[in-house]
Amino acid sequence: MSRPQRIEFLLFIACFFAFSYFHQGGGWNQNSRFAEVRAMVEEGRFAIDNFIVYERVAGSDVLRRNPLDHAEYSRNGKRFALSWVDMSWNLFPVNEASTTPDVEKAPMVEICASGDIGYVPQTGHFHPNKPPGTSFFALPGYFLLYHLECWCGLNPDHWWILTLNAWLTTVCSVGVVSALACVMFFRLARDLSNGEMLPAVLATLAFAFGTTFFPFATILFDHALTASLLLGGFYFLRCGRSPVSHVLAGLCAGFAAVTNYVAAIAVIFLGFYALLSVGSDRRNWRAAFLYTAGVAGPFLLICAYGWVCFGSPFKINNDFQNPLFKDTGGALFGMFPIPRSIGALYRLAYVAVLLVASPFRGVILLAPVLLMGVYGIFIWLREKSHVSEARLCLAIFGFFFVVNMTFNGYHGGFSAGPRYLVPGLPFLALPLVVAFARWRKITAVLGVVSVCVQLLLTATDAQSPVGVGGHARVEGRRDEWSYNLLADYAWPLFAYGRAWPLLEEQMALHMEKEELKIASETTDPAEQQRRADLMRSVLRESISNGEASPFLLGSVSGPVSVNPIGIYEGLFTYVFYPPHSPQCQWASFNVGEFIWPRSQWSLLPLLLITGGLCAGMLFLAVRDEQGMEKRKA
Numbered sequence: 001m002s003r004p005q006r007i008e009f010l011l012f013i014a015c016f017f018a019f020s021y022f023h024q025g026g027g028w029n030q031n032s033r034f035a036e037v038r039a040m041v042e043e044g045r046f047a048i049d050n051f052i053v054y055e056r057v058a059g060s061d062v063l064r065r066n067p068l069d070h071a072e073y074s075r076n077g078k079r080f081a082l083s084w085v086d087m088s089w090n091l092f093p094v095n096e097a098s099t100t101p102d103v104e105k106a107p108m109v110e111i112c113a114s115g116d117i118g119y120v121p122q123t124g125h126f127h128p129n130k131p132p133g134t135s136f137f138a139l140p141g142y143f144l145l146y147h148l149e150c151w152c153g154l155n156p157d158h159w160w161i162l163t164l165n166a167w168l169t170t171v172c173s174v175g176v177v178s179a180l181a182c183v184m185f186f187r188l189a190r191d192l193s194n195g196e197m198l199p200a201v202l203a204t205l206a207f208a209f210g211t212t213f214f215p216f217a218t219i220l221f222d223h224a225l226t227a228s229l230l231l232g233g234f235y236f237l238r239c240g241r242s243p244v245s246h247v248l249a250g251l252c253a254g255f256a257a258v259t260n261y262v263a264a265i266a267v268i269f270l271g272f273y274a275l276l277s278v279g280s281d282r283r284n285w286r287a288a289f290l291y292t293a294g295v296a297g298p299f300l301l302i303c304a305y306g307w308v309c310f311g312s313p314f315k316i317n318n319d320f321q322n323p324l325f326k327d328t329g330g331a332l333f334g335m336f337p338i339p340r341s342i343g344a345l346y347r348l349a350y351v352a353v354l355l356v357a358s359p360f361r362g363v364i365l366l367a368p369v370l371l372m373g374v375y376g377i378f379i380w381l382r383e384k385s386h387v388s389e390a391r392l393c394l395a396i397f398g399f400f401f402v403v404n405m406t407f408n409g410y411h412g413g414f415s416a417g418p419r420y421l422v423p424g425l426p427f428l429a430l431p432l433v434v435a436f437a438r439w440r441k442i443t444a445v446l447g448v449v450s451v452c453v454q455l456l457l458t459a460t461d462a463q464s465p466v467g468v469g470g471h472a473r474v475e476g477r478r479d480e481w482s483y484n485l486l487a488d489y490a491w492p493l494f495a496y497g498r499a500w501p502l503l504e505e506q507m508a509l510h511m512e513k514e515e516l517k518i519a520s521e522t523t524d525p526a527e528q529q530r531r532a533d534l535m536r537s538v539l540r541e542s543i544s545n546g547e548a549s550p551f552l553l554g555s556v557s558g559p560v561s562v563n564p565i566g567i568y569e570g571l572f573t574y575v576f577y578p579p580h581s582p583q584c585q586w587a588s589f590n591v592g593e594f595i596w597p598r599s600q601w602s603l604l605p606l607l608l609i610t611g612g613l614c615a616g617m618l619f620l621a622v623r624d625e626q627g628m629e630k631r632k633a
Contacts, residue, residue, distance in 0.1 A: 002625055004190070007201060007617050008183050014613035015208050015217075021606050022218040024462045025588030027360075027414060030220035034166050034567055036135040037142045041093040042156075046132070046309050047125035052375055053082075053499035054114045054568040056576045061513050061575075063157050063568055070124035071095035072103060080106040084323055092323075094119045098455035108322075110323075113570050118320030122311055126218065129321035132305055132615035133259025134173070134222045140537025141172025159583050168566040170220045178217035181228030182208045183216060184235040184427060189433045191239055192386055196628075198621040201445065205614055206436075208548035210450030212365040212417035215462035222259045223422035229256035230263060230396065231426040233270045237291070238389070239264035246274065246287045250294020256423070258298045261316060262403055263423060267295060269395045277388035339406055352405050359484035361411060361418045361423075366453055366485070369432065369446040372439065379438075393427035416457035416485060453486065459590065460490045461562045466502070471552035471572065472543045474505040487613055493558035493599065495608035506551050519521035554580040554605035559600050564597050 001009070005144050024030075035051035049068035055075065057064050066073040071082045071094040081098055083091035083105045091105040098442035109115045118129040128135070146156060152342070178410055185207055189200035207213060217224040232252035250271065257264040264585035301314035355551050358364050364371050365511065380390035401471050404410055404420040412419040416551045419543050435443040457464065465472040467483030490500045550564065552572065556562050557580070564584035577583040585598065592602030 001316075003620055005199065007620050008186060010613045010617045011186055011201075011204065012179050012183050014610045014617070015182040016175060016619050017613075018209065018214075018610045019175040019178050019217040020171040021172070021248040021592070021610075022458060022561070022590045023163070023461070023502055023588055024215075024219040024564040024570060025561070026113070026567040027463050027563070028114040028116040028164070028570060029130070029413075030140040030166070030170075033130060033134050033138065033170065033220050036111065036128050036158075037131065037138045037169060038146075038359060040135065041143050041146050042382055046127060046305070047123070048069070048117070048128065048392040052114060052126060053116060054113060054576075060159065061158055061201075062155055063159055063162070065157060068126065068623070071119055072098065072100060073125070077331070079103045080111075082108045082136055085109050089546075090470075095121070097121070101374055110155065110571055110573070111573070115322060115570060118317055118322070120310055120320050123309075125309075127309055127317055127320065127621075129317050131222065131261050131317060134220060136224060136258070137177060138169045138220065142169045144172075147292040148532060158361075159568070160586070162567055167219070170218070174217060174220060174224055177228045178213070178224045181224075181231050181426070184228075184231055187239055187431070188231070188235055189430060192389065192430060193433040193437060196437060197432045197624045198618070201419050201617050201621040202436040202440075202444065203429065203432035205617075206369045206432055206443075206447040206450060207426065210369050210454055211417065211425050211429060212363070212422050212454065213425050214423050214454040215416045215458040216419060218458060219462050221419065223419050226242065226256050226260040226423040227426050228264050229253065229259060230266050230270070233267070234273070234392070234427075237270065237274050237287070243286075246290035247294040249274065249325060251297060252294075253291070254298030255430055258302045260423060261318070262400070265399055266396045269392060269399070273296075273388060273392050275416065277392075277583060286436055300396070337406070350403055351410050352401075354409050354480060355401065355404060355418050355421065355535050358481050359486065360480050360482075361415075365419050366417045366457075367450045369443065369450040370425075371447060372435035372443045373428045373431045375439075376434035377428075379434045380431060392430070393430060393472050396419075396427045397424035411467055411468055411480065414463040414465045416490075424505050434617045455603075456490050456494060459560050460493050460558065461588075462572060463563055464489055465572075466499075467569065469572065471556075472502060474509060476500065477505060477509065492557070493562055493617070494560065495558075495605065497558045499553055503543055503551060503553055506553065507536070507543075510539065510550065511536060535596070538623055546580050548574055557598075561588040561590055561593065 001125055032048070032052070034049040038051045039045055039048045047460050050065055052067040053068060053073055055066055057075050066075055068082070073080055079093060079095045079102070081099055081100070081103045085091060085107045092108060093105060094108065115125050116129050116556070119126055128350050142165065145168055149156060149161065154497035156162060183205055186200055186204040189203045190197060193199045212389060213224055213227060228542070229252045233249045233256065236252060240246070240248065253267040257267050258355055264519060270384045271288060271291055274285055274291040275285065284416045286528055306315045307313045315523070337344070355363060358367055377390045393535050400423055401422055404418060407420065412422070432443065464485050464491045466472050466485050467480055472489065473483065489499045492498060492500045515532055523529060539550070542549070543551060545554050546557050548555040556564065562581065564587050565572055566576065566587045568581060574584070589603050590606070592605045596602045
């Protein structure tokens with residue numbers, strides 16, 4: 001095995017181990033995808049009607065699923081109609097054509113395991129409001145798991161089996177593909193650095209563990225998969241010279257669009273790169289044709305999916321999603337508002353700065369090493385060394401940035417950073433090879449800081465609710481810019497067990513109301529002070545005890561794996577199990593917690609194993625660099 005091959009082997013193991021180390025718990029996004037995976041494997045269909053409404057069975061660890069029939073279900077002798085909910089909590093039945101008498105409206109956001117779903121009136125079925133690519137990639141892993149469990153007599157609706165299945169399915173899909181993408185990243189980085197291994201290794205480690213790619217490589221979302229597939233398209237075009245490689249490039253790019261509809265534009269960018277840059281100074285029509293042939297397969301697949309699920313090859317999941325997600329004010333596709341005033345343009349500028357430099361969603365602030373990636377692109381363009389590649393990197397990352405900036409849900413909901421930018425991150429990180437070659441010390445320092453930030457976010461909560469979730473913000477006191485994923489949430493949870501900065505502000509706001517009430521009941525200043533101090537003491541004790549009232553955030557406890565939401569529930573309301581129950585504590589976890597539960601020590605195996613593998617890669621790369629210097633001498 002050659003030295004580069006040894007590095008690639010160590011790299012894959014290090015990345016796969018790290019990405020597999022965490023289970024991030026439940027949430028709308030992954031719950032809807034996992035429901036589709038279960039439906040495909042267990043029922044042989046795409047509709048998720050039988051996998052989105054769960055019910056706890058008293059005295060049992062097995063959850064009961066309530067099958068849906070045209071958005072209605074039965075429970076305890078009553079008939080319920082799932083209903084959309086607006087911001088004023090008005091209920092609108094999903095199935096407007098229901099003929100069931102005396103049906104009771106049920107708020108879908110409370111009842112279903114996910115709100116990221118859509119209803120097709122023509123068929124009466126529910127589907128995720130997400131592209132199916134992530135579910136397709138997760139299908140083989142869950143297929144094996146499910147049939148093995150059936151052979152062993154295990155119930156897939158047992159809360160613990162359900163939780164483990166969600167984790168292992170993620171490992172066998174997002175984890176594997178993301179680790180392979182890091183190997184392709186290394187090969188591209190080495191190619192773009194004229195064969196220098198040390199800058200390529202450093203750039204790869206910075207990308208894998210020092211950007212928002214890391215937390216999203218541990219969760220059943222589409223972002224890391226899309227990034228990996230677009231990177232694969234670029235890899236096969238740049239590093240592969242055979243006709244087969246050009247077809248594989250098209251397959252990767254096509255599946256990126258099946259996984260994330262927005263990526264279809266990046267697929268076109270890669271097509272232009274195939275035409276204008278691959279293997280010749282002239283237009284390479286053959287490469288472009290073969291690339292297009294590769295894209296055709298996934299395109300036909302998504303058309304067939306649309307035909308089966310929605311009755312048309314040109315309908316997509318988003319066409320049937322919750323009306324709350326749609327902007328009725330003339331927005332493009334119902335999700336991208338068109339600026340029509342100075343105020344709207346100012347808002348776009350504000351979001352752009354927020355996505356770059358805020359502690360809430362700033363891609364550079366949360367991964368400062370990427371600043372040197374911008375420098376690398378500048379060098380490529382100035383020195384005309386990799387002009388086509390620089391333009392492609394700018395085009396793809398810039399496109400995802402503009403999409404994120406103009407999206408009506410630009411913050412991405414519960415997220416440890418700007419998740420909509422993740423598909424473009426490989427193209428901002430590849431130019432790091434320039435920075436690690438020319439400005440190694442400063443780039444390495446920024447890389448270490450970035451890795452520490454991303455590790456902390458991943459270890460605590462990859463679905464950080466700060467500034468978005470009602471329980472993790474201070475109403476009327478802060479704007480988005482002032483929320484800090486690290487200082488407000490991740491670090492205090494990791495170091496002190498509670499998100500004290502936010503809790504202190506919530507207590508202060510609560511006490512202002514209580515002090516007004518006390519003042520209306522007594523005019524004695526001493527008595528007012530005594531009662532206020534007593535109230536503060538009670539509030540602080542309730543938080544220390546992890547109680548969910550009066551502050552829901554008080555029930556979220558560190559130091560690691562703090563998300564208490566299961567794969568079977570939609571809202572953070574403890575409807576199924578009480579706070580700190582085994583089900584909530586193990587809703588999210590890392591592998592080390594099987595030895596050191598709820599402890600910082602649980603990260604020790606990750607640091608030792610992945611850290612040791614990274615050290616081995618760096619050792620091999622340094623040896624290679626020393627050998628090159630000797631040969632030059």
